[in-house]
Amino acid sequence: MANIRDVAKHSGFSCSTVSRAINNTGYVDENTRRIIMQTIEELDYKPSYTAQALSRKSSKTIGVIVSEIKNPFFSDLIDVIYERAQEAGYRVIISISSNMPEKECAAIDFMQRIYIDGIIIAPCGKNDGFLTTVNTPLVVVDRPVEQLPSVASDNYAGGRMVGEEFSRCNVKSVLCILGPSHFKTSFLRGKGLVDMLLAKGIPYTVLESNDEMSFSSEDLANHLRTGLYDGLFAWNGTIGANALKCMNTLGLRMPDDIQFITTDGSMLSDLLMVSPTMLIQDIKHLGESAVDMLVDIVQNKPLEQKHVLHPMYLRKQDTTQHSERRKKCEDGI
Amino acid sequence: MANIRDVAKHSGFSCSTVSRAINNTGYVDENTRRIIMQTIEELDYKPSYTAQALSRKSSKTIGVIVSEIKNPFFSDLIDVIYERAQEAGYRVIISISSNMPEKECAAIDFMQRIYIDGIIIAPCGKNDGFLTTVNTPLVVVDRPVEQLPSVASDNYAGGRMVGEEFSRCNVKSVLCILGPSHFKTSFLRGKGLVDMLLAKGIPYTVLESNDEMSFSSEDLANHLRTGLYDGLFAWNGTIGANALKCMNTLGLRMPDDIQFITTDGSMLSDLLMVSPTMLIQDIKHLGESAVDMLVDIVQNKPLEQKHVLHPMYLRKQDTTQHSERRKKCEDGI
DNA sequence: CGCAGATGTGGTATCGGTTCCATATTTCAG
DNA sequence: CTGAAATATGGAACCGATACCACATCTGCG
Numbered sequence: 001m002a003n004i005r006d007v008a009k010h011s012g013f014s015c016s017t018v019s020r021a022i023n024n025t026g027y028v029d030e031n032t033r034r035i036i037m038q039t040i041e042e043l044d045y046k047p048s049y050t051a052q053a054l055s056r057k058s059s060k061t062i063g064v065i066v067s068e069i070k071n072p073f074f075s076d077l078i079d080v081i082y083e084r085a086q087e088a089g090y091r092v093i094i095s096i097s098s099n100m101p102e103k104e105c106a107a108i109d110f111m112q113r114i115y116i117d118g119i120i121i122a123p124c125g126k127n128d129g130f131l132t133t134v135n136t137p138l139v140v141v142d143r144p145v146e147q148l149p150s151v152a153s154d155n156y157a158g159g160r161m162v163g164e165e166f167s168r169c170n171v172k173s174v175l176c177i178l179g180p181s182h183f184k185t186s187f188l189r190g191k192g193l194v195d196m197l198l199a200k201g202i203p204y205t206v207l208e209s210n211d212e213m214s215f216s217s218e219d220l221a222n223h224l225r226t227g228l229y230d231g232l233f234a235w236n237g238t239i240g241a242n243a244l245k246c247m248n249t250l251g252l253r254m255p256d257d258i259q260f261i262t263t264d265g266s267m268l269s270d271l272l273m274v275s276p277t278m279l280i281q282d283i284k285h286l287g288e289s290a291v292d293m294l295v296d297i298v299q300n301k302p303l304e305q306k307h308v309l310h311p312m313y314l315r316k317q318d319t320t321q322h323s324e325r326r327k328k329c330e331d332g333i
Numbered sequence: 334m335a336n337i338r339d340v341a342k343h344s345g346f347s348c349s350t351v352s353r354a355i356n357n358t359g360y361v362d363e364n365t366r367r368i369i370m371q372t373i374e375e376l377d378y379k380p381s382y383t384a385q386a387l388s389r390k391s392s393k394t395i396g397v398i399v400s401e402i403k404n405p406f407f408s409d410l411i412d413v414i415y416e417r418a419q420e421a422g423y424r425v426i427i428s429i430s431s432n433m434p435e436k437e438c439a440a441i442d443f444m445q446r447i448y449i450d451g452i453i454i455a456p457c458g459k460n461d462g463f464l465t466t467v468n469t470p471l472v473v474v475d476r477p478v479e480q481l482p483s484v485a486s487d488n489y490a491g492g493r494m495v496g497e498e499f500s501r502c503n504v505k506s507v508l509c510i511l512g513p514s515h516f517k518t519s520f521l522r523g524k525g526l527v528d529m530l531l532a533k534g535i536p537y538t539v540l541e542s543n544d545e546m547s548f549s550s551e552d553l554a555n556h557l558r559t560g561l562y563d564g565l566f567a568w569n570g571t572i573g574a575n576a577l578k579c580m581n582t583l584g585l586r587m588p589d590d591i592q593f594i595t596t597d598g599s600m601l602s603d604l605l606m607v608s609p610t611m612l613i614q615d616i617k618h619l620g621e622s623a624v625d626m627l628v629d630i631v632q633n634k635p636l637e638q639k640h641v642l643h644p645m646y647l648r649k650q651d652t653t654q655h656s657e658r659r660k661k662c663e664d665g666i
Numbered sequence: 667c668g669c670a671g672a673t674g675t676g677g678t679a680t681c682g683g684t685t686c687c688a689t690a691t692t693t694c695a696g
Numbered sequence: 697c698t699g700a701a702a703t704a705t706g707g708a709a710c711c712g713a714t715a716c717c718a719c720a721t722c723t724g725c726g
Contacts, residue, residue, distance in 0.1 A: 001445075003711090003712055004712060004713060004714095005713095013675075013676085014677075015676085015712090015713080015714090016675070016676055016677075016678095017674080017675055017676075019713070019714060019715080020674095020675090020714095020715095023714085025715085026674085026675095026715085027673050027674050027675080028673095028674070028675085029673085029674060029675090032674080032675085046442070046445075046446055047446070047713070048387070048447075048711090048712055048713065049447045049713095050383055050386045050387045050392070050446070050447050050711090050713090051387055051681090051713035052712080052713055052714080053383045053681095054381070054384055054387055054682065054683085054711090054712080054714095055680075055681055055712075055713045056681085056713085056714065056715095057681070059383070069402065069408040069411060069412070070405055072403055075402040075403045075408070078402060078429065079429070079431065082429065092428075093426045093427070093428070094426070094427040094429070095425075095426070095427070096411065096412070096415065096427070098412065109379070110382070112334075112379070113379055113380070113381055113382040113383070114381075114382045114383050114447075115381070115383050245606060248606050249606065272578070273578065273581050273582065336681085336682055336683080337682060337683060337684095338682080338683095346705075346706085347707075348682090348683080348684090348706085349684085349685080349686095349705070349706060349707075349708095350704080350705055350706075352683070352684060353684095353685095353704095356684085358684090358685085359685090359703095359704085359705095360702080360703050360704050360705080361703095361704075361705085362703080362705085365704080365705085380682080380683070381682055381683065383681090383682080384681070384684090384711090385682080385683055385684080386683095386711095387681090387682080387684095387710095387711050387713085388682080388683045388684045388685085388710075388711055389683085389684065389711085390711070
């Protein structure tokens with residue numbers, strides 16, 4: 001492949017001038033610029049990003065590290081980040097930690113060694129101490145880390161919304177499936193929900209899964225069989241899907257036998273007969289503000305806020321008795 | 334961050350010696366090596382991959398470009414590729430084309446400019462001409478391109494297996510939902526299925542979706558309502574999910590009213606009550622041979638085969654009347 | 667007209683490594 | 697003991713860009 005010296009030679013100018021012409025830095029005669037640009041075209045010259053990075057000590061690239069690529073939340077997030085970064089003039093590379101701290105470290109290490117300008121990371125959560133020692137600009141998404149700038153959903157407020165909805169739907173007793181307690185996302189949703197249920201005087205039980213994704217269906221089934229609960233909350237989409245399957249197996253009808261709210265399960269609506277009521281995250285805005293924050297940090301602009309929270313939304317669908325649905329029923333739909 | 338000159342200075346040796354010590358190239362005294370390694374430790378020196386890439390004109394990195402990250406087939410594939418590449422001593426970066434030819438080109442361009450050693454690509458399919466002109470080592474997965482080395486499932490044979498299964502289950506008439514005809518993957522599965530159905534004397538109808546993922550449910554519903562079909566095949570997982578939803582809506586029971594085979598819908602089994610019979614791809618072996626092939630090409634080893642085909646498997650589950658299931662029924666399960 | 671500042675261009679050090687070549691020392695076979 | 701080969705190390709060019717500085721020319725104002 002042609003390099004800048006080839007362009008210099010063919011165009012009859014020096015490397016300096018070619019560089020200036022390409023990057024619009026310093027003075028270049030209009031005519032000279034035309035000749036150089038034409039030569040570049042002819043030789044199909046493309047500056048080496050590697051050489052540029054070495055020279056500038058910056059690659060104009062941001063890295064994205066997510067813990068789980070199969071999780072639709074993260075794949076959607078990546079799409080959004082990609083677009084926004086492009087608009088801001090940054091390229092993007094992606095790494096996947098598979099929830100393993102060593103892979104997370106390896107990804108960060110790799111990125112640092114290629115002069116990446118900044119990193120957006122959805123941490124696996126077992127590495128927070130290390131993350132704070134990283135000296136590349138870092139923005140944390142989804143699972144905030146105290147010392148680092150972050151973007152996340154307002155999970156506490158989201159939890160409260162769920163509690164409010166249960167209350168409005170006259171639910172008498174709620175079963176909450178949460179994640180491990182050290183999972184902040186889960187913890188906050190749970191706390192919001194519980195606080196609201198307490199405020200409304202609705203009794204509840206918390207079931208804590210020991211894993212992010214998997215869950216003991218028997219355990220859940222046993223609880224549901226007691227017939228004590230007419231409300232069920234699942235703190236994430238995968239758990240929500242399992243819960244749904246479990247309720248189907250038990251023959252529980254929603255919302256008549258039990259009212260169900262899950263989190264972030266858009267794919268469920270596509271796949272299933274019922275579209276569950278869900279607490280959803282505004283992925284677009286999450287991704288966009290993560291990029292915006294990171295770019296600000298990279299460009300040494302002052303941060304307005306260290307921890308950004310985006311509101312969550314409650315999409316009321318088939319598995320709760322919200323008024324719109326009642327209306328539909330009355331209309332015979 | 335410390336650079337090689339810092340290490341040289343602190344250890345009292347030259348850059349050359351330090352480099353040789355790190356890379357195990359040329360002669361280095363055992364004692365010298367120990368001192369250098371210790372200095373490296375002390376300074377927390379990490380060679381810049383950028384500088385290495387520039388100097389070596391190789392980054393020891395392979396790129397993976399997939400068209401769709403949400404598709405579980407691709408996210409699984411990425412996991413496998415990642416592992417295998419690591420084992421072979423290559424780092425991995427990921428780009429997503431979102432099925433857009435421009436993004437595909439941009440990703441390739443980017444990778445070339447950072448001295449990537451080779452690329453594994455699941456092409457969007459609208460760029461094949463361009464792909465053949467790329468002079469970085471390339472291995473195509475999933476959707477073979479004639480002129481390029483490729484790894485894919487034996488979709489034709491897979492289609493035949495589906496046909497055979499329908500025949501074995503005494504299906505009388507099959508409705509096949511295929512993708513657009515220029516989609517090779519779909520085309521081959523369809524051809525295999527149709528060939529087998531013809532051989533077995535089973536009538537069929539082909540429904541062609543105009544998109545990879547979406548599909549007209551009404552169209553499908555209208556066909557199913559005729560009651561003409563007792564067999565249904567979906568060429569990919571998303572279409573399969575939609576079909577499943579459609580059959581549920583129509584109240585068709587599987588396998589009694591209709592026998593259903595989908596492709597690659599593992600996530601369905603997790604989410605739904607029924608685990609559909611499916612034609613599945615051996616993602617692990619696909620990913621591994623893609624990496625192995627690419628590494629061979631990069632290292633100038635001769636290729637054994639230009640186009641590798643991996644067998645597909647038929648996982649017989651709830652939606653066809655295979656013998657195991659009958660047995661279970663008889664056992665009262 | 668003269669000189670300061672703007673404009674246009676090239677030379678060269680630099681980024682952080684690798685690698686070829688030269689040189690010095692050691693080893694060992696004849 | 698000697699000289700060729702093996703071992704050990706350093707110097708410097710190079711990878712492909714950027715950017716600082718020097719120099720030359722041009723412009724315009726007092």
